[in-house]
Amino acid sequence: MAHHRARRGGRNLPGNALLPDPFPMIRLSQLAGLFLCLWLAAPAFGQAAAPARVVSLDGITLELHGVSDAMEEPARLLLEKQIGLAGDKTVSPPLADDLAFFLQAKYLQTGYEEVNVEWRLEAGKAVLDVTEGRKRFVGKVTFEGVEASRNPELQPYLVRQTKEREGRKPKRLPFVEADIQAGAGLVVRRLQADGYLDAAAEAPVFxxxxxxxxxxxxxxxxxxxxxxxxxxRLAGDLSKFKEDVGKKAANLSGKPFNEVNLETLRKELKGNLQSLGWYAAEVTSSITPGHHYSGGTVPVVLTVLPGELFHVTEVRLNKGLSNGAQRVARSVFLTATQQRYAPETLDLLHRRALDTGIFDRLDVEPAVLSSNTMALQITGQEAKPKTLGFFGGYETFRGPFLGAEARHVNFMDTGDSLGVRAEASTVGLDGSLQWTDPAIFGSRNALAVSLNAETFSFREYERRTVALRNTLTRRITRRVTAELFQNTSLSAAESTMLTLEELGPPDYSIISGGARLTLDFRDNPLNPRRGWLAGIAVETGVDKGDADFRFVRTDINASWYHPFNEKWRMAVAARSSSFNSSEPVTEVPIEQRLFNGGATTVRSFSEREMGPESRRGSTPLGGLSTTVLNAEFSYTIIPNLEVAGFVDAGSVNEEASLFSPGDLRYAIGMGIRYQLPIGPLRIDYGYNPDRKEGEKAGALHLTFGFAF
Known part of the structure; x- marks a missing residue:
């Protein structure tokens, strides 16, 4: 049976060292010595022959010999990917040769610099024989010619390619010679960035x-x-800047010279002017691009030429967009017309247009019309209009849940969207129908009308609700959102265990309206690491049913997020809610009251369990005011996996205006977070350090999303 080596012949593998020559000239005595060395080394390796492994995909069968357990999965994934890319349906010599070649390249990238892969065809399959050899790791790294204190700074550049390919921080980096050769170039560029423009390096010694x-x-x-x-220094017309940009230029004086830093400052100054409407602004440098400087100091003059102040006069839409998409895009971007050109405003409008879900991609390009006017050229690609999704999971409070959601954007080519959602869990059923106009009457406001039907069963009572909600939203700036809302709901509650005072009015019809203001300065709404969030909502309403009460509800929240470094971060939050009613708490329906305890409040209690309970059972009765304080420290173990410690405090009071620090209850605990695209999967356990009679020692929570 013929054996074939993988194509090597000095061929460069992407990101890898040159493979060794296939047939070095070896004398008979050297060959004998080689076999003796291998025989003596075999016990040191202490490995039995690796079992044959089979890979099958799309009618192609491979048999692998000599692949160790550590390399089985990487080899399998690589070969399956290459078979899929090749598209072959039968085994052939070219395919086998390619697979052996790529497998050998994978081994080299993993630190097996002595690897050899041969292939043969046998009974309709390709057999790859692998001689792995010893896996090598990066040992001691030494830099000569620079201060020893710079070694920790320069080493990451030397091994950057290997670290990026590994994806996580391994205990030991595999040795890949080609990566080190490339890393030496990065080290040199780092020195050049520090002003050592003539920096060079000798070939690495291994x-x-x-x-x-x-x-x-x-x-x-x-x-x-x-x-x-x-x-x-700066020259020219500096009067258009809103800040003292001369300080930014002066800060470069005495710093290491490189053209990248100079170009960064030049572009920053130009971008600053363009953001203020001076679209044709130019900033020129006295430095000749590409001129070689070596040693000493280099004086620099940046000349500022603002040009004319530009205004947006029209919006031009791509004819390929549907009528509904054009209506939404025109309504969104018309607000930028008859105003000075402002990229920050356009960024806000761009985000708002994408939020409608109509567009997969949206491009906004300024087109100069005259010396001081421009048009906005809008092009893009529309999203798939109809989507259907299913979801499910488990949470400590709701138990297992399952649901479906369907959405039709650009409904009937109007630009509006229609959505239907249904969900079932152990606490009840929830269904909703929502219609949204992202640009009502061609304005900057979005109107959403939703009809919701819900059943809810908790402990000793049940509730059924039908509600209509209208919401008018305006994104004032990229960080500030305002909202007006109006609710109309019909509810019926019943219980065979709770008294009428505990349950509150069983039938009630509430009409309410209010406003909410949100300031969101977080870096990421799904996984915030830095920034802050604050909001306030006020709602007033009246019951038109049997209860006949009036109320004003206020909710205030604030949270702050701060990273200490790449691993450690902290978050703190404070929330307060009050329900000022014309009637005492016993005359307020139980579902209108405020509750505390749970996965997002005080985590030493199960959901809603803080505060007074029913006399004959264990149903939480809630109150008219709540306070929640949280502090959390988290540490990233590996990418996407965190461990956290937290402290919570909170209270529930039966009167809206009553609060005393002595009412606070506490939680101390730890948790684990695993980051998902929709937010973190979170497991927390909170311990109750000031237990009262009948209370549990703590509570376990499994849920999605951050606590605050």
Whole structure:
């Protein structure tokens, strides 16, 4: 049976070292010595022959020999991917040769610099024989020619390609010679960024441990003289800037010289002017691009030429967009016309247009019409109009849940959207129908009308509700959103265990309206690491049913997020709600009251369980005011997985205006978060340090999303 080596012949593999020559000339004595060495080394490796492994995909069968357990999964994934890309349906010599070639490249990327892969065809399948050899790891790294204190700074550049490919932080980095060669170039560029414009490096020197598996690396650097910025000043018309940009220029003086930093400042100044409406602004530099500077100082003059102030006069839409998409895009971007050109405003409008769900992609390009006017050229690609999705999971409070959601954007080519949602869980059924006009009457406001039907069963009572909600939303700035809302609901509650005072009025019809203001300065709404969020909502309403009460509800929240470094971060939050009613708490329906305790409040209690309970059972009765304080510290173990410690405090009071620090109840606990695209999957356990009679020691919570 013929054996074939993978194509090597000095071919460069992407991101890898050159493969060794296939047939080095070996004398008979050398060959005998080689076999003797291998025989003596075999016990040291202490590995039995790896079992044959089979990979099958699309009618192609591969048999792998010599693949260790550590390399089985990477090899399998690679070969399945390559078979899929090839599209072949039968085994052939070219396919087998390609697969052996890519498998050998994978081994080299993993640190097996002595690997050899041969292939043969046998009984309709390809057999790949792998001789792995020893896996090598990066050992001691030494830089000569620079201060020893710079070694920790430069080493990440030397091994960057390997670290990026590994994806996580391994205990030991595999040694890949080609990666180190490329990393030496990154080290040199780093020195050049520090003003050592003539920096160079000798070829890396590798010292392999004959008895172990490490490879020590020596990189001799030749920095040369350092070049610094001399005086950096601005000239021209600086009156258009809103800030003292001269300080930014002066800050470069005495810093290491490189054209990247200079170009960054030049573009920043130009972008600053364009954001203020000076679209044709130019900032020129006295430095000649590409001119070689070596040592000493380099003075720089940046000349500012603002040009004319530009205004947007019209919006031009791509004829390929549907009527509904054009209506929405025109309504959104018309607000930018007859105003000065402002990229920040256009960014806000762009986000608002994408939020409608009509567009997969939307491009906004300024088109100059005259010396001071421009049009906005809108092009893009529309999203799939109809979507259907299913979801399910488990939460501690709701138990297992399952649901479906259908949405039709650009309904009947109007630009409006229609959505239907249904969900079932152990606490009840919930269904809704929502219609949304993202640009009502061609304005900047979005109107949403939703009809909701819900059944809810909790402990000793049940409730059925039908509600109509109208919401008018306006995104004032990228960070500030205002909302007006109106609710009309019909509800019926019943219980065979709760008294009428505990349950409150069983039948009630509430008409209410209110407003909400949200300030969101977080870096990411799904996984915030930095920034803050604050909001206030006020709602007033009246019951037109049997209860006949009036109320004003107020909700205030604030949270702050701060990272200490890449691993550690903290978050703190405060929330307060009050329900000022014309009647005492016993005359307020139980579902209108305020509750505390649970996965997003005080986590030493199960959902709603803080506060007074029914006399004959254990149903939480709620109150008319609540307070919640949270502090959380989290640590990233590996990417997407965090462990957190937290402290919570909160209270429930039967009167809206009553609060005393002595009423606070506490939680101390820990949790785990796993990041998903929709937010974190969160498991928390909160311990109750001030238990009262009958209370549990703590509570376990499994849910989605952040606590605050």
């Amino acid at each position: 010292t392999r441990d004959a008895k172990g598996d490490s490879v020590d690396i020596l990189l001799v650097l030749k920095p040369g003289p350092q070049t610094l910025f001399g005086e950096v």
